[in-house]
Amino acid sequence: MQYNFNNEYPIYLQIVEIITSEITSGTLKPGEKLLSVREYAQKFRVNPNTVVKALSILEDDKLIYAERTNGKFVTNDEELIKNFKEKNIMKKLDDFLGEMNQLGYSKEEIIKMLKEK
Amino acid sequence: MQYNFNNEYPIYLQIVEIITSEITSGTLKPGEKLLSVREYAQKFRVNPNTVVKALSILEDDKLIYAERTNGKFVTNDEELIKNFKEKNIMKKLDDFLGEMNQLGYSKEEIIKMLKEK
Amino acid sequence: MQYNFNNEYPIYLQIVEIITSEITSGTLKPGEKLLSVREYAQKFRVNPNTVVKALSILEDDKLIYAERTNGKFVTNDEELIKNFKEKNIMKKLDDFLGEMNQLGYSKEEIIKMLKEK
Amino acid sequence: MQYNFNNEYPIYLQIVEIITSEITSGTLKPGEKLLSVREYAQKFRVNPNTVVKALSILEDDKLIYAERTNGKFVTNDEELIKNFKEKNIMKKLDDFLGEMNQLGYSKEEIIKMLKEK
DNA sequence: GTGGTCTAGACCACT
């Protein structure tokens, strides 16, 4: 798979989003070991520092935790993952509705357009 | 009215979006004269150059045109405005659906969540 | 006829060029009376001041002369018109060759491309 | 080398033309890194922002692309470069022929004059 | 009074 990063948006945040959705969607299971920084750097074709920065944010969010010399792991707190997922979704929904309203579309019209797709 | 610009996002792009919505929503009619660069600068409380940058993007998009020393005007090409509006909407819809799918939500689930809001 | 003025270039200079070529190409004959400022302004759909500025340049160039209350006329100096025409042509040729050379085309290649058109 | 910018013409557009010719003529190869904004500013003895403006036009044209914080690079799309070169040439040829025709010269006469130069 | 251009200088995020 190719990763096409958007240049108008910090790469490390794009990586945060990728790994976050891997966790919330279950591609990465609770307790599972993450790739090493070097492996992610290769996979994403970015500078290792960029990966470090992304992972430290995930660690702040408690979505992953580090075992000192052993690697980084997905949290075992499934409740947290679930909450994170819902919070994420709600934010996206609200942002989306807000933008569409600004353009003059009501919720009903939006649903109609979605159905037609 | 107060303009609260989001700091994580270039002001000039936010101005582009504001004026674009004014055009696509009909607040600014085809052929209508825009405020002068200096007036927008006052209104938005930004530097005139920031306005210049925003307007030059709208001009690239053909949504407005400049009459040398006379001011800037909304395009008379209503077809273009309509296309622009639709393109804009479709992009937002697709982006939104893409993000949601990446998080593991189907179109039906999304519609359901929207209805519940 | 429609006049589509190029916005990136002063209108009065574009008018100078139009009238100049009318004179050098013989559309306007030596001694012939020009339109009035007002008539040109209507014809070109520009501000009368713009026409005045254009005509004053032509007068500086001696291509036209003013009879006080009577109007403006094409010069009777056919030699001048001819010289003007040649000078004009040579400048255009040189500019063109210069630009093309900068892009890496020799005179021979240019002639070849012209023939193929 | 000295850069003598023509005062009747925006410097940033003159820079656009210089770099465009360097790309289309192969002086700058596909994928090659451009000088930094600051280096160009020194070389051309202009303000960095003037360079920024020129480069942003080249980026709009897709002739160059930016790698965030890493520099700017010539596009790798050689087809695009070729098309750009040809389009550029054709435009110049057409403009030139158009002007000359307006002055009453046929293509044959133009070719004759070119040969005599 | 209008937009166009340019300068000087500053701060910031990113790698």
Add this chain to the structure above:
DNA sequence: GTGGTCTAGACCACG
């Protein structure tokens, strides 16, 4: 060190 953004302020051509 790189580009991106923004400000303040200046001068100019144009109509």
